Amino acid sequence: MKKSRWKKVLTMLVFLFFSLTGLKAADGTVIDTGATAWMLTSTALVLLMIPGLAMFYGGLVRSKNVLGTIMHSYVAMGIISVLWVIIGYSMCFGGNILGGWFGWNPDYFFLKGIDTNVMEAGIPEYVFSMFQGKFAIITPALIAGAFAERVSFKAYCFFIALWSILVYNPLCHWVWASDGFLFNMGSKGAIDFAGGTVVHISAGVSGLVAALYLGARRGYPYQVIRPNNLVITMLGAGLLWVGWFGFNAGSSISSGLSTAQALTATQVAAAAGALSWIIIESRHQGKATALGFASGILAGLVAVTPAAGVVQPWGAMVLGIIASMLCYMAIMLKNKLGYDDSLDAFGIHGIGGITGALLLVFFIRPSWMSDAATSAGGSWTILNQLGIQALAVTIAIVYAGLVTFALLFMLDRFIKIKSSEDDEMAGLDRSYHGERGYGMLNPS
Amino acid sequence: MKLITAIIREVQLDRVREALIEADIKRITVSRVSGHGQQRIEEMYRGQIIIPDLIPKIKIEIAVNEAFVDITVDTILKSARTNGNGSVGDGKIFITPLEECIRIRTGERGGTAI
Numbered sequence: 001m002k003k004s005r006w007k008k009v010l011t012m013l014v015f016l017f018f019s020l021t022g023l024k025a026a027d028g029t030v031i032d033t034g035a036t037a038w039m040l041t042s043t044a045l046v047l048l049m050i051p052g053l054a055m056f057y058g059g060l061v062r063s064k065n066v067l068g069t070i071m072h073s074y075v076a077m078g079i080i081s082v083l084w085v086i087i088g089y090s091m092c093f094g095g096n097i098l099g100g101w102f103g104w105n106p107d108y109f110f111l112k113g114i115d116t117n118v119m120e121a122g123i124p125e126y127v128f129s130m131f132q133g134k135f136a137i138i139t140p141a142l143i144a145g146a147f148a149e150r151v152s153f154k155a156y157c158f159f160i161a162l163w164s165i166l167v168y169n170p171l172c173h174w175v176w177a178s179d180g181f182l183f184n185m186g187s188k189g190a191i192d193f194a195g196g197t198v199v200h201i202s203a204g205v206s207g208l209v210a211a212l213y214l215g216a217r218r219g220y221p222y223q224v225i226r227p228n229n230l231v232i233t234m235l236g237a238g239l240l241w242v243g244w245f246g247f248n249a250g251s252s253i254s255s256g257l258s259t260a261q262a263l264t265a266t267q268v269a270a271a272a273g274a275l276s277w278i279i280i281e282s283r284h285q286g287k288a289t290a291l292g293f294a295s296g297i298l299a300g301l302v303a304v305t306p307a308a309g310v311v312q313p314w315g316a317m318v319l320g321i322i323a324s325m326l327c328y329m330a331i332m333l334k335n336k337l338g339y340d341d342s343l344d345a346f347g348i349h350g351i352g353g354i355t356g357a358l359l360l361v362f363f364i365r366p367s368w369m370s371d372a373a374t375s376a377g378g379s380w381t382i383l384n385q386l387g388i389q390a391l392a393v394t395i396a397i398v399y400a401g402l403v404t405f406a407l408l409f410m411l412d413r414f415i416k417i418k419s420s421e422d423d424e425m426a427g428l429d430r431s432y433h434g435e436r437g438y439g440m441l442n443p444s
Numbered sequence: 445m446k447l448i449t450a451i452i453r454e455v456q457l458d459r460v461r462e463a464l465i466e467a468d469i470k471r472i473t474v475s476r477v478s479g480h481g482q483q484r485i486e487e488m489y490r491g492q493i494i495i496p497d498l499i500p501k502i503k504i505e506i507a508v509n510e511a512f513v514d515i516t517v518d519t520i521l522k523s524a525r526t527n528g529n530g531s532v533g534d535g536k537i538f539i540t541p542l543e544e545c546i547r548i549r550t551g552e553r554g555g556t557a558i
Contacts (some may be wrong), residue, residue, distance in 0.1 A: 064454075218458070221456070422455075425455060425458045426454075426455040427455075430454075430455070435488065436500075
């Protein structure tokens with residue numbers, strides 16, 4: 001009896017010893033399997049958001065554009081993934097070059113020098129790189145909603161490739177790299193937990209610029225332009241919500257307390273946003289629409305994205321509610337102004353992102369503020385942080401807006417970005433892909 | 445009264461509709477149909493070119509009083525033609541006599557119900 005127990009303990013010790021030594025990286029850092037497992041899961045969850053976005057956007061356009069719109073998201077998975085491995089990761093997370101405009105590290109070129117790297121957080125660097133790469137994919141794909149149904153496929157491909165290099169990578173470097181200037185601004189840096197400025201504000205503002213530059217779709221707003229399939233739009237919104245747990249909770253780059261905090265804030269904000277959207281809508285227009293619920297989910301999720309790491313559940317709830325109110329008003333205003341941000345990339349991602357990035361300061365958990373005060377060497381107030389947030393938001397808006405405009409202007413000299421009238425009338429599916437999304441459906 | 449049935453290309457639907465509205469003909473029924481004609485079109489699926497035997501088309505049905513027959517037909521002819529002088533596959537127009545037309549709401553019959 002006694003003997004067998006000893007045997008058990010011994011086997012366990014041997015097993016433990018081998019499992020620890022087996023997981024040691026070349027430089028001696030031990031892999032934290034828990035954190036790595038969660039980061040792998042998060043990477044997959046964020047990737048799931050891209051088909052989710054394809055479905056969300058795909059359902060909202062007319063049936064002749066459904067494949068073309070889905071392809072806007074899918075082709076980003078191809079183009080940006082390749083670019084990310086070649087130069088994207090290096091530009092985002094390498095050391096400052098060109099006065100900190102973006103980063104560079106020769107080891108990250110083609111990711112060739114990180115084969116055996118394990119980061120301080122205990123996860124292989126490949127995992128971190130792939131996780132971050134998914135953010136780089138979804139950001140340009142979000143822009144596509146602003147100029148849906150009227151963009152040449154070829155021009156779109158060149159646009160997102162250049163946009164990713166010139167807008168996303170520098171912004172990502174400033175906000176998230178350890179030597180980025182926004183990361184180090186103020187006491188504990190500009191707060192952008194999972195991409196309020198980097199992802200949503202930059203995509204929203206760029207979308208607005210692109211929508212204005214390209215002009216409206218043919219017949220907008222007098223011709224009725226109805227969604228072809230709200231069912232896939234709802235499924236897409238659901239996948240986005242699920243994927244957002246990877247997006248936000250994964251952004252803790254760990255598997256612990258801060259992960260749980262971010263996950264909870266995410267769930268609460270999405271739910272509060274969705275509910276408040278349908279309440280506002282039914283007060284204002286008499287019906288609680290499915291698309292309204294989906295829009296509210298997104299507004300809440302976008303607003304909590306920069307805040308998920310620092311706010312408590314009640315704060316996330318308030319952010320979700322305010323974001324829905326402001327996004328709803330922004331879309332009403334858009335309809336009045338008459339510009340054609342077709343699927344409301346700016347109305348949801350731009351406005352929601354700005355709302356979250358600024359208002360999060362009022363809900364920061366006390367422990368964060370006291371840490372900030374300590375590192376500032378005395379006091380650090382909500383208003384101090386608000387100033388930093390406002391500066392980061394302004395920089396993101398101005399930089400993304402200006403570079404996007406310059407990029408569109410230059411690219412338009414080489415490839416006509418807007419579809420010809422014939423191509424637009426025939427639909428993106430037929431004009432650029434030679435396919436059709438549905439079999440026998442009534443035309444819309 | 446006549447029933448004008450036009451079979452047109454899918455891609456011309458917007459143009460034809462806009463032209464009809466311009467000509468003040470606003471009561472139309474549109475459906476998606478497919479059929480055989482002289483035309484063969486090529487579609488691409490996973491790199492393989494296939495020639496479907498049933499080509500998707502749009503059917504427009506318009507019930508009109510005699511006075512509107514010519515303007516309706518002319519409008520469709522002008523707006524449904526492609527490549528300037530027209531090309532194979534632009535479609536056809538059928539005109540059939542219409543025995544009766546009844547508005548369901550009021551029970552009105554004949555020309556005023558159209």
